[in-house]
Amino acid sequence: MRKFSKTPQEAPVSAGAAAVAADVNVGAKKQKRQPLFRVIKRGTSSICHGLFIRLCAIGFALLVILLFLNGVTGYDFNTIWELLFKGAFDTEFSVNMWLNSTVMLLIISVALAPAFKMKFWNIGAQGQVLMGALLASVVMWYFAEDMSYSGSVFVMLLFGFLAGGLWAFIPAFCKAKLGTNETLFTLMMNYIAIQLVACTVRIWQGGNTSIGLINPNSEAGWLAPLFGNPYGAIILIAAIVVVFMTIYLNRTKHGFEITVVGDSPNTAKYAGMNTAKIIMRTVFISGAICGVVGMLYVSGVEHTLAETLGGSYGFTAIIVAWTAKFNPVVMVLVSMGIAFFERGAVGIRNTTTQLNDYTSYILIGILLFFLIGCEFFVNYKIVPGEKVSEAYHKFRAKLEQKAPWLVQGCAWCAAALHKASATVEKFFTTAENKVKGMAGKLCRGALDKTVEAVEQCAFRIVLRGDKYKTVVYEKEEHAPSSPTAAEDASADAPESAVCEGEKEEVRND
Amino acid sequence: MTSFVAWFTSSIVYGTVIMYGALGETLTQKSGQLNLGVPGMVYLGAFAGFAGGFMYEKTAASTNEFLLVLIPLLCGFGGGALGGLLYSLMTVVLKANQNVTGLALTFLGVGIGTFGGIYVLADAGFLSFATARETAALFNMNINAYIEAGVFGEMFLSYGFMVYAAIILAIVMFIIMRRTRVGLNLRAVGESPATADAAGINVNRYKIVASTIGGGICGLGGMVYVIMYGHGGWTTTNSIEALGWLAVALVIFSTWKPLNAIWGSYLFAFLFWFSNYFPTVTGIVLPTYAPYLLQMLPYAVTTIMIVLFNFRKKKENQPPAALGLSYFREER
Incomplete structure (x- = not known):
């Protein structure tokens, strides 16, 4: 230096x-x-250093938040903490609300991760959530009462999935084929979706002032409580999504392709990857999971449709996904923190007239700015x-x-500080490597086995159906000069090629 | 006829707010900064302008007309400019991602604006006359009240000076961008920062100054909304946020040209008020969902235009080439 x-x-x-x-x-x-x-x-940024900087940033953010609340309300720091915690965790209801906020934010952030990792700026999570909610509520409104519980939930999930995915697919297609700016495109799609939902709500409510709950008496299409928690099913789905996305991004070929396209599109092109296809596929998945969130809102939380569904989570999740650097575990922590401030602000607001509903915006805004700014020092x-x-x-x-x-x-x-940080860092890196290695082995083993099983299964089915062709193929191999066999082989050229590959595998077995 | 005139006048006033937002964002985007914090900056300007005017009226023993106009103007501009400055410091100096910072600015700006607005009102005890009335009267002062020029006067002369200032600002921005060295440098920074840097232009300074002034202009829009359109009363509705996003749409719709923003903003506002005035003008009753379909139009048209511009590949209709990309000299 x-x-x-x-x-x-x-x-x-x-x-x-x-x-x-x-x-x-x-x-x-x-x-x-x-x-x-x-x-x-x-x-190379070390783990210890990154952790230290981020903790410092969170500490400063908390200090600013406390100073702000102190300045406005005049409470001392202890009282503010108490009220914040009380607001978030006082009763079972508030804990559930906190859980719900956390989980919804988490799923959207996790859904956005693959698109962002590919440097596709999907600002349209809001719209995708709303389109998922719209189609799911259409099913709920018209068909749910004629279906069984599991049937209706499955169909709603499917429709939410497809609606969100297709809504994201439109800008992805234009980006991949025409090279449009996806940031502005997805942003505009949000507002189109909002107005579509508002329109549908007005049609359904007819002459009334609101549509109220959908199916209030039969509760058809409503997600039933799971594990004794009203949001149990949502938490289960969130867990599945997080695990799926972690494996998908880190341990599959698709995940690798996403990383390459994001880091260097030219490398992807030279490696022979179909960039357009990868973009469209990834963004479809990203939007589809957002659509599932919309379905969860309609079916599991609100039981109705509104254009304000999901609040501003579509935007907050973008910042969560970015600050967490696409690491699902960090996303869990960040969304927990943001949900805490959101719920806590409600608690502290109720105690004084000096605060209002928008307090949480300021608290979260301060936290987000510090989290974004600290990346520089990392x-x-x-x-x-x-x-x-x-x-x-x-x-x-x-x-x-x-x-x-x-x-x-x-x-x-x-010198002492330096030494200490070096040891901590060493500990972290070895631990991380060990965990990564073990998890990787486990995941890879399990994945390989499933893939093998599926392949064998498919292979058997194909083999059984194509017995005749296999025989022909064998004939051809033994007597290539035979005219009939050659004719048959040329007629079924693609199939016989498939058989050839499979036959080799059989021999290997 | 009278209702058509009302439709026209409210479109002009409402469109002015959008125009300020779009002009500020055009300036920002021309320097390659894709600031998605427009709603936040508009909110900041709205709150600062309102708070400035309101507090001055409340505290001053005798109000000075000149200060009544100047304080909201400076506060509104300053509020938005602070937002723009925060954004540009984060993205240029701290090298944060532009999209993420912009959205965070929206979050913080909407929070500070709405919170602060209600806080000021709560301080005044939520009384119905908690408006910056004298300031609003000055901002709405127009020639038509004195000369009575009939329908023509009502349609074109009945607005406060900020409406005409917006048009002048658009023309001035056009001249600066197209006819001056500063404008050329600004466009170079937005199109190819590396080239601009090699030519000796201070890229970072251009980006920071453009974002800050752009934010200030956005803030003026918010101030106009509260003081002129809302007659000095603070509203806690989400309409300001929607206006901010409309401004972002208008920047694309106007293809980054200030002159197009003039008629584009009036068109957007005309569509916004369509469902309110159309039935009374023509006698046709619209279904209850029609307003929402009509409000979708600006966004839908903008989306289609984004796609069309890519088809036609006309160079003058393209966004700045380095829009949304950060420029770090050592990472070339």
């Missing part, structure tokens, strides 16, 4: 942000312009420029003369 600051002219990197600092010196001689600070990208490091380091060395030399013990103490502390 020191060497670098002494010879800034030879420095291979110069900072973009430093230029801002440099402008301070514009008045001075132009050639001698030196940035006060330089910004350098970290090669990925980059700030190096002092020539002037600053010169001043620092002068100051240090002076200090060494006057109070050598202070300098030594500081140096010792720094």
Whole structure:
């Protein structure tokens, strides 16, 4: 670092942000312009460092939030904490509400992860949720009373899945085939979906002021409580989605393709990947899971349709997915935190007239800004420029003369900190590698076995159906000059090719 | 006829709000910054403008007419500009992702705006006269009240000065972008920051200044909504947020051209009021769901235009080439 600051002219990197600092010196001689600070990208960001920075960011965010609430309401910090916790976890009802918020936010964030990992900016989660909700409620409104419970839930899930997926597929198709800007496209699709839902609601309510609950008496199409919790089924689905997405993104060929297309489309092209197909497939899945969330809202939470369904979770989830760096486990934590502030703000608002319904927006906004901003300090490091380091060395030399013990103490502390962080980091990396290895082995083993079983099953079915062709194929191999066999073989050319591959496998067995 | 005139005038006033938002966002996007925080900045400007005017009226012993106009103007601009500055500092200096930061700004801006607005009202005891009345009167002052120019006067002269200022602003922005060195540099930064950087343009400074001024113009839109359109009363409805997204749609609809934003904003507002005035103008009764279908039109048309522009590949209709992409010199 020191060497670098002494010879800034030879420095291979110069900072973009430093230029801002440099402008301070514009008045001075132009050639001698030196940035006060330089910004350098970290090669590999360590886990310990990242964790430390993020915890610091959350700490600062909490401090700002507490100061804000303190300034507005005049409560002291302890009371604020108490009220926040009371608002989120006081009664069984509030715990359930918190769980519900967490889980909904979580599923949408997890759904967005593959699209974002592919650098496809799906801002349209709101619209996809609403389209899923719309089609699911159409099933609920017209057909659910004639169906069995499991049948109606299954059909609603299917319709929600397809509706959300297709709504996301439109911008994906245009992006893949025409190269349109997906950010603006998906954003517009949100508002089209909102108005479509509003329109449907007005049609259904007829002359009334609202449509009320759908099927209030028969409760057809309503998700029944599971594990004694009204949102049990939703939590189960969330767990399934999280596990599925973790495996899908990290342990499958599709997941690998998504990563490659996201990191470098050119690499994907040269590797022979069908980029258009991958984009459309991934975004369909992303939107489809959002559609399932819409179905869950209609069937499991609200039991009605409204254009305000899901609140602003479609947008919040985007930030959650981004700040969690597409790691589902981190997403769970972040969505828990955001749901906590949302519910907690309700609790604290009820105690004073100084706060109102929109308090939670400010709290969450502050938290999000700190989480987004701290990424810079995770990925980059700030190096002092020539002037600053010169001043620092002068100051240090002076200090060494006057109070050598202070300098030594500081140096010792720094060394100790460094050592401690190194050990913690080592522990983390080894633990992570071990867990990753074990989980990977387990997952891969299980996946391989399932794939094998499915392949064998399919193979047997094909073999049975194609007995005749297999025989022909064998004939051809033994007597290639036979005219009839050759004719048959040419007529069934594709099938015989398939048989050939399968036959080889049989021999291997 | 009178109801058509009413339709026309309310479209112009409502369209002005959208126009300010769209002009600010055009300036921001021309520098390559895709700021999705427009609703947040509009809200910030609305709150700051309202709070400034309201608090001045409440606290000052005797109000000065000049200050009554200047304070909301400066507060509205400043509120939005602070939002834009926060956004540009996050994306340019801290290198955060543009989309994510923009959405977070929407979140924070809507929160601060709505919370602060109600907070100010609560401070005044939720009284019905808690409006910035004198300020609103000044902002709505027009020539038509004095000269009585009939229907023509009502349609074109009956607005406060901010309506005409918006049109002038659009023309000025057009001239700056098309005819000056600064505008050329700004467009270069938005199209190809690496080229601009190589040509000696300070990319970061252009981005930060454009986002900040753009945010300020968005904030003016919010101020106009509350002081002029809402006659100085704070409303807690979600209409401001919807206006912000309409402004984003209008930027695309106008193909990033300030002059197109003038008629585009009036058209959007005309469609917005369609279901309110159409039945009284023509006597045709619309079904209850029609308003929602009509409000979908601006978004649907914009979506279709996005696709069409890609088909036609006309260069002047394309978004800035580096829109939404961050520029870090060392990562070229």
